[in-house]
Amino acid sequence: MTASNKNSTRINYEISSPQVRLIDTDGSMLGVVAIKQAIELAETKDLDLVEIAPGASPPVCKIMDFGKYKYEIQKKAHIAKKKQKSVELKEVKVRPNIAEGDYTTKLRQVKTFIEEGNKVKISLQFRGREITHSEIGFDVVSRFIRDTADIAKVESQPTLEGKQITTVIVRL
Numbered sequence: 001m002t003a004s005n006k007n008s009t010r011i012n013y014e015i016s017s018p019q020v021r022l023i024d025t026d027g028s029m030l031g032v033v034a035i036k037q038a039i040e041l042a043e044t045k046d047l048d049l050v051e052i053a054p055g056a057s058p059p060v061c062k063i064m065d066f067g068k069y070k071y072e073i074q075k076k077a078h079i080a081k082k083k084q085k086s087v088e089l090k091e092v093k094v095r096p097n098i099a100e101g102d103y104t105t106k107l108r109q110v111k112t113f114i115e116e117g118n119k120v121k122i123s124l125q126f127r128g129r130e131i132t133h134s135e136i137g138f139d140v141v142s143r144f145i146r147d148t149a150d151i152a153k154v155e156s157q158p159t160l161e162g163k164q165i166t167t168v169i170v171r172l
Contacts, residue, residue: 010051023062091121096137124165
């Protein structure tokens with residue numbers, strides 16, 4: 001196995017150091033050995049010499065099955081990725097003349113999204129001449145911000161862009 005690999009772990013003849021600190025298959029330390037001797041020892045066991053600590057002086061190498069080693073690293077990376085939570089941007093669209101029942105439903109939805117750890121973008125869309133009373137729209141958006149103040153904070157202040165007011169709120 002002398003082909004280059006993606007994660008830049010050097011094996012066998014790719015190791016350039018003249019001497020290495022060698023660890024056997026069972027984890028016992030064999031001491032500082034010449035690179036040729038270490039490779040020969042690995043080949044007699046039908047295994048690979050894998051550089052596991054290239055920054056050390058001399059580099060630490062272990063005799064092991066490289067395929068199995070790569071698999072273990074992939075498995076650990078997969079588990080770490082699975083545990084990671086990605087934050088999504090959820091959007092809730094409202095209108096300036098929203099009814100009270102609709103408002104409470106949208107507010108409950110916003111609170112659910114925030115408690116799940118997502119960011120929430122509140123978009124208030126004006127139609128026709130409603131834009132002339134933009135203060136009504138800002139009042140509705142401000143009400144959402146006030147009503148979620150106990151669990152969320154404002155990431156971007158409400159801004160009027162064209163015929164739409166938008167703001168983004170995130171978990172405290």
